[in-house]
Amino acid sequence: MPHDQHAKGPGFRQSMSGLHTWTGLLLGWVLYAMFLTGTVSFFKDELSQWMRPELPRLTQPLDPAVVAQRVADEIGRIAPNASQWSIKLPDGRSNTVYAFWRTPGVGKGAPGFGQDYFDPITGHRAEARETLGGDFFYRFHFQFYYMSPFWGRLLAGLAAMSMLVAIVAGVITHKKIFTDFFTFRWGKGQRSWLDAHNALSVFGLPFHVMITYTGLVTLMALYVPWGERTAIKTPAERQQLTAELSAFIRADKPGGDKVPLGSIEAMVRQAQQRWGTTDVGRVNSANPGDATARVAVTRGDAGRVSMSPDYLEFDGVTAKLLKVHDHVGAAAETRGVLYALHIGRFSDLETRWLYFIVSFMGTAMVGTGLVMWTVKRRQKLPDPERPFFGFRLVERLNIASIAGLSIAMTAFLWANRLLPNAMADRAFWEIHVFFIVWGLTLLHALLRPAKSAWVEQLWTAAALLALIPVLNAATTQRPLWHSLASGDWVFAGIDLMCVALALLHAVLAIRTARNSARLRPPRSASKRGGIPAMSREAAT
């Protein structure tokens, strides 16, 4: 088609390069935040422990059967008329038991919902400060905050889709993927950024593709509901579909005959015989306390790389095993595996660290990509003193979304330690602090010259992170030396991780500051080794 032929000019690779650049940039800041909070979420249970320092760590594994019975009894006391409850059993990574329950609406009232954390040893409600813990980052990762989960998830899906396109376009653009595999050209400004970006992308490529695609899969029912809307019409078909996706118990309408629930412990014991003592994940009950009660005991995450439903269904009164649900259709199993790959809950400690490290590289990939957009364009600016509006916008948003996010996330931890325990809506204020601080970093980035803003924010993040162990020692009974001596690796690990991240931010701050001192380094200087990685993006 000739009319478009001159318009196009550059070839296939250029247009893929353009596609890569723009899909990467448009939602790049959202993606960066999703990537970083997602990375942290691989350790969300540990972070939640750290954020509830009042609760002692569990020094030995508990028997899930006993814990399930304890918490079920407690829910029976708290919500005697619950129509449904669900208990997430402790799995060695967490020192609390999370449970939620629903109560039927009275008259025309809406159905009620309750949830809490329980102490697995006493079975009573855990007496800890009110906080969302690591779950805040986890939820933010796919639905953000201050907006409805629906719109948040759509935004996350759009960002993930752009990421998928950017990855494919990036691979096509990068023509020397194998010969350049280990290439890094030091002190060459844009070249160095490109090499770093390539390395971060190529080394983790299988992971990046996997995590992006599987991320979309976790919410696919929301993103492409059309097949479901076309095919699934009757309640029976809906139940069929639901049973392929989650542990689903079909309980009849409660008959109204009050019959106490049978022994939950006995039911969990049966499951343990099948899967092993620790490999029990959840206990759900429908119509507890009624003659029609049903109980489902779900398999834990550790035994298999899949989230497809695998559970035992019991008669809730007699504790008799009614049905074993241990397989689903091929497509549902594929979805289960992809889902499990995304959240990585099956991981042992080493694999979890691998997830964390590679995902961290993914975060750095997005970050270097964002910074590269400005590095590439800075040299071509007609007047470097007064860049065009789009350039300034990207530059400032980069500062706030990369350095600023580090500050905001650390501020969230500070708020967790400093807000008074008795404060009303305390958990929400921790989150408000996160966003207020993030907003302030954006304001700072807009008001200061770009290079100063980078350096100041990186130093602020470094200082806040480095002081976390001090803050923790001052405000809790579990200082670093104590947790090290007693082998409390959750507390020691998070304290030490903050120090390590502080060092990373300090190095970046030093390099940025040193580098921006000279705008255009002579070639010989680069040989001497003064030109740091974070080169010209910071120079205004």
Place this chain on the structure above:
Amino acid sequence: MSHTVAQLLCLVGFSALAFGLRRPQHDILRRSLRRPVVLALRAVGACALLAALAVLVDASGWGFGLVKFSGHTTLAAALVYLALIGYGRRSAMRQ
């Protein structure tokens, strides 16, 4: 245990593959290796990576094995990369 062995194998594998490439040869050995040597390095690299996969799959089955393999290869590639950069910096500073 299988984690350690697999990580070591991946490190060996990627080091061999790196020396099969022109740029690291020039930066570190200051010459090009002969074609048969390059081919041998690539074969060793590929075998070491496959051995790492075998170790992981043997220890934890295909599902877990592949996940762990993906993690270990990425980590090992990054470590070899950092080592090459570090070496390059040191020799550049000595000059």
Place this chain on the structure above:
Amino acid sequence: MTARAHRLRSIGALTSRIVAALFGGYGLAALCSVAALALPISKPQAVLTGQLASFAVCTAVVIWAFAARSALAVWIGLALVAAVLAPLAWSAS
């Protein structure tokens, strides 16, 4: 052709590609997820298969929207694929 007309043309072609990528991408993904219902498997499995594949379809369409030789070729390609999928989707619904 004047430089101005040339510029307008190229902006038009780019806009056309972007529209094809955004709406064509999601449209074909959605169409594919419904067409999957024609597969000879049970309804729940077909629904899930369609959902699982839709993101790959969407990605492929976006890449195609910028890889094709001309903006017109983009639309022709999309129309051809839609012409294959639409009867399948129709028969399944």
